[in-house]
Every structure is written in C-alpha cells, then in structure tokens.
Amino acid sequence: MHVSLDISQTQKIALTTELIQHLEILHYSGAELEGYIYEKANDNPLLHVEDSKFQKSYKDVLQLSSVFSNNRSSNLSEKMDSIQTRLAQKDSLEPYLLEQIPMHQNLSKKDLSIIKYLICSLDDRLFLDIELEEVAEKFKTTTEHVEDILDLFQTFEPIGVGARSFTDYLLIQIDRDLTAPSLARDFVKFELENIATLSLKILSKKYRISIKETQEILNYIKNLNPLPILEDMFKPIQYIVPDAEVIKRNGQWIIQLNRKYLPTVSISNTYVDLLESDPDPKTKKYYQDCLKDALLLMQGIEQRDKTIYSLLRVLLEKQQDFFEKGMQEIKPMRLKDASIILGVHESTISRTIRSKYIRTPQGTYALQSLFTKGLVNNSGKMDSVSYVKRRIKELIDSENPDNRLSDQQITDILGEEEIQISRRTVAKYREELNIFSSSKRVYISIK
Numbered sequence: 001m002h003v004s005l006d007i008s009q010t011q012k013i014a015l016t017t018e019l020i021q022h023l024e025i026l027h028y029s030g031a032e033l034e035g036y037i038y039e040k041a042n043d044n045p046l047l048h049v050e051d052s053k054f055q056k057s058y059k060d061v062l063q064l065s066s067v068f069s070n071n072r073s074s075n076l077s078e079k080m081d082s083i084q085t086r087l088a089q090k091d092s093l094e095p096y097l098l099e100q101i102p103m104h105q106n107l108s109k110k111d112l113s114i115i116k117y118l119i120c121s122l123d124d125r126l127f128l129d130i131e132l133e134e135v136a137e138k139f140k141t142t143t144e145h146v147e148d149i150l151d152l153f154q155t156f157e158p159i160g161v162g163a164r165s166f167t168d169y170l171l172i173q174i175d176r177d178l179t180a181p182s183l184a185r186d187f188v189k190f191e192l193e194n195i196a197t198l199s200l201k202i203l204s205k206k207y208r209i210s211i212k213e214t215q216e217i218l219n220y221i222k223n224l225n226p227l228p229i230l231e232d233m234f235k236p237i238q239y240i241v242p243d244a245e246v247i248k249r250n251g252q253w254i255i256q257l258n259r260k261y262l263p264t265v266s267i268s269n270t271y272v273d274l275l276e277s278d279p280d281p282k283t284k285k286y287y288q289d290c291l292k293d294a295l296l297l298m299q300g301i302e303q304r305d306k307t308i309y310s311l312l313r314v315l316l317e318k319q320q321d322f323f324e325k326g327m328q329e330i331k332p333m334r335l336k337d338a339s340i341i342l343g344v345h346e347s348t349i350s351r352t353i354r355s356k357y358i359r360t361p362q363g364t365y366a367l368q369s370l371f372t373k374g375l376v377n378n379s380g381k382m383d384s385v386s387y388v389k390r391r392i393k394e395l396i397d398s399e400n401p402d403n404r405l406s407d408q409q410i411t412d413i414l415g416e417e418e419i420q421i422s423r424r425t426v427a428k429y430r431e432e433l434n435i436f437s438s439s440k441r442v443y444i445s446i447k
Contacts (some may be wrong), residue, residue: 008275010306016298017296017328018296021297021300022156022299022300022303022304023348024300025297025300025304025349026303026304026307026348027298027299027352027354028304028355029259029354029355029356030241030261030262030356031241032355033262033301034261034262034263036407037049037262037263037265037297038263039303040294041265044290044293044294044297045268045271045290046267046268046271046272046287046290046294047265047266047267047268047294047297048266048267048268049263049264049265050263050264050266051263053243054130069315075251089188094119097119097156097161098116098119100156100157100240101115101116101136110141111149113139114135114139114141114145114146114149115149115152115153117135117138118130118135118149118153118162121135121152122162123160125162125163126158126162126163127164127165127169128150128162128163128164128190131151131373132146132147144393147433147434150162154172155369159172159173159176160172160173160225165209167188167189167192170188170221170224170299171185171188171189171310173224173225174188176368178335178350178368179350181217181220183207183209183217184217184220184221186207186428187203187217187218187221188221189431191203194222195218198218200214200215200218203218204398207437216349227245228401231343240357240364241258241261241357241359242258242358242359242364243257243258243356243357243367244256244257244258244308244309244312244327244356244357244358244359245258245358245359245360246312246316246323246358246359246360247361248323248361253323255309255312255313255314255316257305257308257309259305261408265297265298265301266298267291267295267298270386272287272291291418307344307348307352307395308352308356310342311338311342311349311352311353311367312358314338314341314342314381315338316368316369318331318337319331319333320332322362322370323359323360323361323362324330325362326362326363327362327365327369330370330386331372332385332435333370333371333372334371335349335350335353335371339372341374352367353367353368353370353371354368358370372385372386375414384427386404388414388421388429389429389432389433391414391417392410392414392426392430392433392435393433393435394409395410395413396430396435396441404438404439404441405438406437406438407426407427407437408423409432410426410430411423411426416427
C-alpha cells in the first residue's frame with residue numbers, strides 16, 4: 001500500500017460577527033442607519049442615543065413637507081375620491097422636483113424653463129405626457145436639445161420620473177443599476193414579447209447564451225418595478241440629505257462627512273455601574289453581551305465613515321475634472337477600479353455607494369452616478385459612453401444628406417479616432433439616441 005501526503009494551500013475569508021455588522025452598517029443609507037441605531041438602542045440598555053437639534057428640526061420639516069402625508073383621517077378619506085387624491089399628490093410632488101433643479105448649476109434660463117414645463121407635463125404615474133417635438137416648438141429649439149434636457153430630468157428622484165413609456169421606465173431602472181446583467185437592456189428593448197411568453201430557448205439561441213444565463217436575466221427583469229410610481233404614490237418621498245460634502249478652499253479639496261443629521265451614540269455609565277455591581281453571573285453575562293454589541297455598533301459607524309471618506313479621496317483623485325467642471329467631464333470608472341485602489345472587495349464599494357449622496361460645487365449627486373461605463377480605446381484609456389454617443393450624434397448631424405453614414409462607416413471613423421467599438425454597439429447607441437438607420441434617414445430626406 002502506498003501512502004502519500006499532499007499539502008495544498010487554500011485561502012478563505014472568515015466572516016466574523018464584527019465584519020458582518022460592519023458591512024451591514026456600511027450598506028445603510030443615512031435614514032436607514034438612523035432607524036437601525038434607535039432599534040439597537042431599544043434592545044440594549046447600555047446604549048445612550050441623543051438626538052441632535054438638527055435632527056429634530058429635520059424631522060419637523062419632513063413631517064410638515066412630506067410629499068404624501070400619512071396623517072389621513074378616515075372622514076377625510078371618505079370625502080375624497082381617488083382622482084382628487086392623485087391630483088393633490090401630484091401638486092405636492094412638483095415643488096419636490098423643482099427643488100432638485102438648482103443641483104445642476106450649468107443650466108441656461110431656457111433649459112430651466114424646459115425642465116419646469118416637463119414637470120408640469122407629467123401624468124399621474126409621473127410619465128411624460130407630451131411629445132418632445134411639441135416642447136421644442138414651444139421653446140423654439142431642437143428636439144435633440146429637449147432630449148438632452150429630458151435625459152437630465154430623468155436623473156431626478158424618484159427613479160423613473162419623466163419616462164415616456166413602460167419600456168422606457170424599465171430601461172431607466174436598468175441604466176441606473178451598475179449590477180444589471182449586460183443583456184438586460186436588449187431584452188427589455190427588443191424582446192418583451194418573448195419575455196412575456198418565457199421563450200427561453202429562443203432568447204438563448206438568439207443571444208448565444210446558456211439557458212441558465214437567460215433565466216437569470218429574465219428573473220432580474222421580473223424583479224424590476226413595473227409601475228413603481230403608482231406604488232410609491234402613497235409613500236413619503238424623503239428629501240435628499242448628503243452624506244458628505246466636497247469643497248475647495250485655497251486651492252485644496254476638503255472632504256466633510258455629514259454626521260449632524262444622525263443621532264449621537266454613547267455608552268450609558270449609569271447602566272454600566274448598575275450591571276457591574278450586580279453579583280449575579282447571569283447579569284454579568286448579559287452586561288458583557290450588551291457592552292460588546294454597543295461597541296460593535298459604535299465601531300461599525302466609525303468604520304462606515306472611514307470607508308466613505310477613503311472612497312471620496314479616490315473619487316477626488318480620479319474624477320477631478322468632474323468636481324471642477326461638472327457631469328459633462330465625468331470619466332469612465334468601474335466599481336472594480338475603486339476596489340483595487342482601496343484593497344477591498346467590489347461588493348464593499350457597492351455597499352458604500354448605495355443610497356448615498358455627495359454635495360459638490362457642481363450640485364448634489366448620488367455616489368452611484370460617479371461610476372460610469374466606458375469603452376477602451378487603442379491607447380488603453382477609456383472613453384465614457386456619453387462621449388461616444390455624443391460623437392455618434394455629431395457625425396450623423398454633419399453627414400452629407402446625399403451620402404448618409406452607415407453604422408459600419410461610423411464604426412470605422414470612430415476606429416480612426418482610436419475608439420474601439422463594434423458596429424452592433426454603434427447601432428445600439430444610435431437607437432438609444434432615437435436616430436434612424438442610414439436607409440431610413442435617406443427615405444425621410446427624399447420624402
């Protein structure tokens with residue numbers, strides 16, 4: 001009998017109780033963290049939670065200016081029918097949307113007027129109930145200009161405001177989800193009929209992916225909100241409170257974490273003295289468990305602040321043009337890029353940016369919006385998708401009416417500009433810009 005000893009080395013990550021709680025706290029938005037702190041305080045007598053004056057006034061503001069009041073008496077509900085209720089909710093939502101406009105300071109007076117007009121043209125689902133051509137004619141501008149303003153408007157909260165159709169709403173959700181499957185957009189845009197009939201084999205064969213991958217994409221689309229505006233009409237919409245602010249002083253960028261809206265957490269010395277003085281072993285054990293849990297919470301909050309701060313330092317370094325000039329100068333950046341720099345897992349970056357906002361000299365933005373997709377060019381650098389789309393539009397706008405550019409010709413021109421892109425991707429971006437193919441553009445010009 002032959003006996004051998006094989007030694008192999010494997011690496012495993014052990015998720016300790018401390019790490020699990022730190023990751024949970026990192027995942028919370030400011031409002032969620034506030035609720036979590038009070039929940040913990042209710043269960044742990046050692047925790048002393050003190051509400052700040054800012055927090056008290058903030059709650060008063062939310063109570064008074066909540067978009068959809070929860071304080072509805074039964075008598076009032078009986079007197080108001082559903083149509084009146086919807087109209088009242090929509091009227092209350094308009095100031096909320098208008099308040100988000102100053103976040104984008106590079107808008108002209110005409111741009112502001114167009115956004116205000118779009119807000120007034122929303123239906124009860126907050127879908128846009130007007131043709132863009134009509135808006136362009138009213139403000140004596142081009143449809144393309146109105147489309148650009150609409151793209152900006154659709155970044156407002158709640159997600160999906162300004163969508164032009166059910167499909168458009170689903171696409172907005174996908175575009176704002178960095179973890180969305182790569183083919184989810186194509187499935188929604190071109191395959192709704194096959195999705196409705198669950199034609200797994202047809203979709204799998206057409207897109208050359210496995211049945212399992214197809215099913216995962218369908219599951220993802222199934223979990224998208226079909227008409228979330230209708231569902232959210234009866235829920236309060238919270239005002240955005242930035243988790244941090246980036247300001248420039250004397251030529252230096254300064255990061256300030258915003259903790260003033262969160263309650264302060266400390267350990268109650270009174271309960272510590274009471275529990276420590278009790279000789280009962282069960283009381284001692286209870287005291288030790290409570291103390292450990294309280295320390296975990298405080299350490300988790302501190303670690304959350306450190307992680308957000310570290311990520312903002314990376315963003316300041318990599319997205320300096322954005323902080324100086326605005327969203328038009330945003331550079332492609334992936335979650336993976338930040339995770340490599342900080343030496344953490346990609347999921348940690350995803351937790352860090354979830355439902356968190358930053359105030360900058362250019363306005364207030366979701367941290368998630370600072371991570372954008374891009375295309376690698378021949379020099380190894382990345383061009384943002386928005387830049388590539390803008391370049392495609394410029395080429396088509398300047399084309400010879402008698403010799404329209406095909407998607408392949410556009411691909412070749414971009415290739416000469418060191419932008420690596422396939423003909424299929426050019427066609428996809430062209431369709432997203434609502435631009436017809438070259439053959440249809442020729443037909444329209446002749447007609």
